[in-house]
Amino acid sequence: MLPAPAGRDRAHGTPPRVAVIGGGIAGLAAATGLAERGVRVTLYEREEQLGGRLRGEAVRLSDGTGATMTRGFHAFFRQYYNLRGLLRRADPGLGMLTGLPDYPLWHRDGHRDSFARVPRTPPWSALGFAALSPTFTWRDLARIDVAAALPLLDVRVPGVYERLDAVSARDLLARIRFPPAAHHLAFEVFSRSFFADPARLSAAEMALMFHVYFLGSSEGLLFDVPDEPFPQALWEPLAGYLRGHGVELRTGTPVARVVSVGRPGVAVVADGRERDYEAAVLALDTAGLRRLAGDSPALCDAGWRSRVARLRTAPPFLVSRLWLDRPVAPHRPAFLGTSGYGPLDNVSVPERYEGEAARRRAATGGSVVELHAYAVPSGADRAAWQRKLTEALHDVYPETRTARVLDARHAWHDDCPLFAPGTHADRPTVRTGDPSVVVAGDLVRVDLPVALMERAATTGFLAANALLTGWGLRGQALWTVPDGGRTRPLRAAAARWGRVG
Numbered sequence: 376m377l378p379a380p381a382g383r384d385r386a387h388g389t390p391p392r393v394a395v396i397g398g399g400i401a402g403l404a405a406a407t408g409l410a411e412r413g414v415r416v417t418l419y420e421r422e423e424q425l426g427g428r429l430r431g432e433a434v435r436l437s438d439g440t441g442a443t444m445t446r447g448f449h450a451f452f453r454q455y456y457n458l459r460g461l462l463r464r465a466d467p468g469l470g471m472l473t474g475l476p477d478y479p480l481w482h483r484d485g486h487r488d489s490f491a492r493v494p495r496t497p498p499w500s501a502l503g504f505a506a507l508s509p510t511f512t513w514r515d516l517a518r519i520d521v522a523a524a525l526p527l528l529d530v531r532v533p534g535v536y537e538r539l540d541a542v543s544a545r546d547l548l549a550r551i552r553f554p555p556a557a558h559h560l561a562f563e564v565f566s567r568s569f570f571a572d573p574a575r576l577s578a579a580e581m582a583l584m585f586h587v588y589f590l591g592s593s594e595g596l597l598f599d600v601p602d603e604p605f606p607q608a609l610w611e612p613l614a615g616y617l618r619g620h621g622v623e624l625r626t627g628t629p630v631a632r633v634v635s636v637g638r639p640g641v642a643v644v645a646d647g648r649e650r651d652y653e654a655a656v657l658a659l660d661t662a663g664l665r666r667l668a669g670d671s672p673a674l675c676d677a678g679w680r681s682r683v684a685r686l687r688t689a690p691p692f693l694v695s696r697l698w699l700d701r702p703v704a705p706h707r708p709a710f711l712g713t714s715g716y717g718p719l720d721n722v723s724v725p726e727r728y729e730g731e732a733a734r735r736r737a738a739t740g741g742s743v744v745e746l747h748a749y750a751v752p753s754g755a756d757r758a759a760w761q762r763k764l765t766e767a768l769h770d771v772y773p774e775t776r777t778a779r780v781l782d783a784r785h786a787w788h789d790d791c792p793l794f795a796p797g798t799h800a801d802r803p804t805v806r807t808g809d810p811s812v813v814v815a816g817d818l819v820r821v822d823l824p825v826a827l828m829e830r831a832a833t834t835g836f837l838a839a840n841a842l843l844t845g846w847g848l849r850g851q852a853l854w855t856v857p858d859g860g861r862t863r864p865l866r867a868a869a870a871r872w873g874r875v876g
C-alpha cells in the first residue's frame with residue numbers, strides 16, 4: 376500500500392482550477408482524486424463518449440434495433456485494485472462486474488490450457504499451472520534454462536527494467552527454453568495484452584505481467600467483465616458521480632494546445648477560447664500526447680517534448696463484432712484465447728455475460744460474437760483481414776460456418792502504446808519539469824508493479840496526488856501487488872543463481 380499523502384480534506388476559500396485533458400481511465404481517475412478534495416475540475420475529451428480505449432458508441436442494426444459497438448473485450452483482473460477502487464465510486468459493491476469461470480486457451484495443434492483449476496497462492500500458482508498444463512511435459516521442464524528463468528521469480532520495479540528492458544520478450548523466452556506450445560499459450564498471452572508481437576515487446580513488461588498474475592498476487596488469472604456495454608455499466612454512472620462533485624465534463628472538445636504561463640499555471644486552448652487553470656493533467660493516448668506536445672511549443676521544456684515525440688504506438692488491431700442468425704454451441708466459453716488460428720487472437724460470446732447481447736439472443740435466437748486480431752502488419756489489406764478473421768472463427772467454432780451474418784461492425788485502431796525493448800527509461804513520468812503539468816496513462820513510466828488498465832488508473836491517481844500535495848490537500852491511498860517475489864527461498868535463489876543474457 377502507498378499511504379495517502381497527508382493534508383487537508385478539502386480545499387478552503389477559492390479552490391484551485393485544474394484541466395484534465397483526456398476522458399479515459401487515467402483522466403477519470405485524476406478527475407476523481409482532485410474533485411473529491413474540492414478542486415474545480417474541467418475534463419476535456421475529444422470524443423463524444425467517455426472511456427478512452429474502453430468507450431462505446433450506439434449503432435443501428437439492419438433490422439432497426441440499436442446496439443453498442445465498443446473497442447473490444449477487456450478483462451478486469453482482480454489485481455486491478457486502483458481501477459476497481461475508481462469504479463467503486465459509482466457502485467461500491469461492483470455489482471456491474473460479473474466473474475467468468477475460466478480463462479481457456481486453445482492452440483490449433485490441439486493443446487488446451489485453463490486457469491480455472493490453477494492454485495492462486497504463490498508460488499503454487501506458477502507451479503500448479505506447469506503441473507496441470509498439457510503443454511508442459513517432464514521432458515520440456517528438464518530443458519528449461521533454470522538460471523535464465525530464475526529472475527522471473529523475483530520481479531522488482533524498477534530493477535526488472537534495468538535487467539530486462541533491452542531484451543525482447545521473444546528472445547527472453549528463447550533463452551529460457553520454454554516449450555514452444557507454452558510460448559504460445561502461456562506467455563504470448565501477456566505479449567498480446569500489449570497489442571504487440573513478442574519480438575517487439577520489452578521482456579521487462581512480460582516479466583512484470585508474470586509477476587502480477589502468478590507470483591505477486593493471490594487473485595490468479597481469472598477475471599471479471601462488465602455485465603452491460605462499457606458506457607452503460609461503467610462510464611455513465613461514473614460521469615454522474617463526477618458531476619455530483621462539481622466536475623465539468625466537456626466531451627466532444629479536443630484541446631488544441633496548452634501553454635505554461637509560469638505563475639505557476641497553464642492556459643488551455645479549446646473551442647477557439649483560452650482558459651486559465653492552476654494546473655493541467657495530460658491523460659492522453661500516445662498519439663494525442665505527441666500531437667499536443669508538438670502543437671504546444673511553450674509546454675514544459677524542449678527535452679520533455681523531445682521524449683514525448685519519440686513515443687510510438689503498437690501495430691494496428693482489429694475488433695470485429697458479428698450478429699448471427701443462430702446461436703453458437705451452448706458449451707462455448709464466454710471468452711477464449713487462441714493461437715495458431717491465423718489472425719485470430721481471441722473470440723468472445725458476449726451474450727454469456729452482457730445484458731444487451733443476451734437480450735438480443737433472446738429476441739432473435741442468434742448469437743453475438745466478437746473477434747480480435749492484434750499486431751496486424753501496417754499496410755495490410757483490411758478487408759482481407761476481416762474475412763480471414765471470420766474464417767478463423769469457423770475453424771474454432773465449426774457450427775458458425777452455416778450461420779448467416781445479419782450485421783457486422785469492424786473497428787480498426789492503432790492507438791495503444793508500444794513498449795519496445797530499450798524504451799522504458801525514455802518514457803515520460805507523472806511529474807514533468809513544470810509543477811503545473813502532470814501526465815497520466817498506461818504509457819507513463821512509474822516505479823510500481825502495475826500495467827495496462829491498472830497502470831492508467833494508478834497514474835491518474837498519482838497525478839492527482841502530485842497536484843494535491845502542492846496545495847496541502849490529502850491524496851488518494853493506492854494499492855499494488857508486492858514489489859518483489861513473495862516467497863523467500865525463491866527470492867534467494869533468483870538473487871544467487873539467476874542470470875540475464
